[in-house]
Amino acid sequence: MIDSASQSAAHQVDLLDLRVVAIEVALGWGIRMKRWMTFTILTGALLMTTLAPLGATPDATPAPAATKKTFGKTPGGQPVDLYVLTNKNGAEASITNFGGALVTLKMPDRNGKLADLILGFDNVDGYVADKSYFGALVGRYGNRIGHAQFVLDGKTYTLAKNNGENTLHGGIKGFNKALWTAKILPAKGGQSLELGYVSKDGEEGFPGNLKVTVIYTLTDANALKIEYSATTDKKTVVNLTNHAYFNLAGQGSGDILGHLLTIQADQFTPVDSGLIPTGELRDVMGTPFDFRKPTAIGARIDQADEQLKLGGGYDHNFVLRMTMDHGESLAARVVEPTSGRVMEVWTTEPGIQFYTGNFLDGKTVGKGGATYPKRNAFCLETQHFPDSPNQSKFPSVVLNPGETYHTVTTYKFSVEK
């Protein structure tokens, strides 16, 4: 409430202000105007001399976007590109539009020395011939579907068999063998590349035209973020992932058995001889699958364990705790003691496939002439559980028309002293 005394005081102050202004106008206006004009001219001149040589305007210069170079041709003669994303620390991620594969991922060690941490090839020919899914975008259904079939609304869909009786990673021609459209996005919190692919109704046996978008972003905080989106015009199943093979000491530098791994999982999904989940969620406690505390990957890998024998090592889906911090949960953390490199995997997905490169045989010649023997890399594929279309107790992988599939996975890199 304003009383009358303070109202009249305010009024007096107003009058006083007016008088001050009137005097200033009479005496000081000319002087202040002159000062203001001098200031404006000097600032303008200064801006013109500093910015003119740069060809810039006073507006902020846009951050540099990703760059593109040629990566060869498909067997059908279509040109394929390599997109290079960099950040202020010199870290680099490069991606080809063939299979949407992550081709290089260079990150510093504890002394700032960069190394390429993923397995792959120097040009597209390697990716055309590849059977290991090096760095690839995997779909329409990452991992296995038992007996290459599933039922949706009473209708049985029969898929391409490419792994014994089962379908693996989308079938004979999965998304890893498709040529994706590519668009460099304006840099915003990092350099980004958007990839697109339309998987036709009936492709490899899956129903519905599926429109897929994947955005790779390399941030200045040394994180590689992958965002997957998809829509369909018929009820279908979707499970997209990336199949990068990591070696935090550098690709081609030897086995990964000394890397220390933590997985935020109390359970995993045991498998049968075809690596199809039995449906059981088994506690990791008391098994070689207990990675709740940092443990060397090689510490128990050769134990006489039925599940390790079936996988030829680790090749299993873990049931993540899903704590959901800022939308994603910490799924796994890997430390490579000699370089000090640390990788954290954050995701919106409920599962992660931990695979220790058991099928690598050393015959493949990769980047810079490197060879990749068994267990020279590991994969941490964020995903829904394998064979979910046939397992009613697993989280659903069904996508309906009108819905948008959207998942995010981020690989965050740092160092330990």
Ligand code: GLA
């Ligand atoms: C996945 C599977 C493995 C293997 C690799 C590709 O990780 O789980 O069994 O097929 O892909 O070689």
